[in-house]
Amino acid sequence: MNEVSDRMAAVAAAGSSVTAGSRIAGLGAYRPADVVGNARAADAAGVNPEWIAQRIGIQERRHAAESETVVTMAVEAGKEALANAGFTADGVDMVILATCSMPSPMPNGAAQVAAGLGCRAAAGFDLNAACSGFSHSLAVADCLVKSAAARAVLVVGSERMSDWVSARDRNTGPIFADGAAAALVVPTPTPEIFPVAWGSDGGRADLIRINAATGYLEMDGRKVFGWAAGALTPVIRTACDRAGIEPGELKAFVPHQANLRIIGAQSASLGAPGLVTATDVTHAGNTCAASVPLALHALYRNKQIRTGDPVLLFGFGAGLTYAAQVVLSP
Structure with missing residues (x-):
């Protein structure tokens, strides 16, 4: 390497602090207020409540109100996760939003969640792996923290699936629902999130x-x-x-x-x-x-x-x- 590349490598090494592992420091959740029981869901889908309970195992589900969006629910879940971890929004440098139900592909939801939480200048991106999205996002957060690309990653799974299913479809209407939950991932000397x-x-x-x-x-x-x-x-x-x-x-x-x-x-x-x-x-x-x-x-x-x-x-x-x-x- 020449003098310039040597200097660049030294700066990069000084700015990194690879850690042995990561852990979940706090959890948070948000559940919409509208509880939809099987009688209501069954009526819309043209089935009986017992059919839903026996075939799927669901007794009730939550549907979001107009004001409860993918982003606003994610913000509320994130607030609880940060509070439970004893962490401030300023300390979060990455937000990953696991979702498949944003109303539009642009703008992304994660940047809006970061802004709603007051995470100043935090990077943010959406990850769509549908129902495995949170587990994918947690694995990505673990890698980011262990490589020192981020020090505190807020991972949020948030969905408004009621927007994307027909209440009249017995195969989906009684099943899918809305809500959000979050986990704050931070460095730790020994791994507490293990290989995916x-x-x-x-x-x-x-x-x-x-x-x-x-x-x-x-x-x-x-x-x-x-x-x-x-x-x-x-x-x-x-x-x-x-x-x-x-x-x-x-x-x-x-x-x-x-x-x-x-x-x-x-x-x-x-x-x-x-x-x-x-x-x-x-x-x-x-x-x-x-x-x-x-x-x-x-x-x-x-x-x-x-x-x-x-x-x-x-x-x-x-x-x-x-x-x-x-x-x-x-």
């Missing part, structure tokens, strides 16, 4: 899609069930292997809250009797990228997990995409 196991199966992307003519989400529920309940089992095991933990040593399992039957099949595949498995879908519905952090927040709030407990997070959905990682509870 992720991938995609784009050859089957048409199983969950937006119909260009109607603007509504369509889903082949039977085929999605088979994929999620069977083909993804090795991914769950791989995430445990990469964290150096046996499934029986986990304290909780937080899969994407698609429906109770899928959750039950995935939990059983771990072969860990007594494992706490999140079933937030019963009262929250399927909130896509918000479902995993909402379910994790519920376990934390209800004291079903304690600080330092190993928890397996697992997102999967449209794309088809999937991502799983073990984390230690904040």
Whole structure:
């Protein structure tokens, strides 16, 4: 190297401080006030309430009001995450918004979330991996923190899925819902977010899609069930292997809250009797990228997990995409 390149390398080295790992320092959530029970959802979809409860496992879900946007819900969830971490907005230098339900591709939502929180000059981008978006975003945040590209990353999953489904469609209307949840990721001397196991199966992307003519989400529920309940089992095991933990040593399992039957099949595949498995879908519905952090927040709030407990997070959905990682509870 010449003198100029030597000087550049020295400046770059002085400005970096690679850390061994990252951790979740705080969690936050926002659930819209409008609770839609099965009677109301069933009437719109032309089915009976018992059909919804038995087939999907949902008793109620939340729908956002006009003033509750993807961005405003994300801001509220972010506020709680920062408060729980004892962190100020000024300390956040990156916001990642996991969402697939922004009303328009531009402007992005993350920059608006950063502004709403008062994160001055924080970088921000949206990440669309649908229902596995939060798990993808958490993995990206972990990499950013460990490489010193960012020191404090706010990861938010926020969705207004009620805008993208027809209430009259029995395959989607009673299932999808709205909400947001956030996690603040910061450096730590020893890893508390472990290596991700992720991938995609784009050859089957048409199983969950937006119909260009109607603007509504369509889903082949039977085929999605088979994929999620069977083909993804090795991914769950791989995430445990990469964290150096046996499934029986986990304290909780937080899969994407698609429906109770899928959750039950995935939990059983771990072969860990007594494992706490999140079933937030019963009262929250399927909130896509918000479902995993909402379910994790519920376990934390209800004291079903304690600080330092190993928890397996697992997102999967449209794309088809999937991502799983073990984390230690904040």
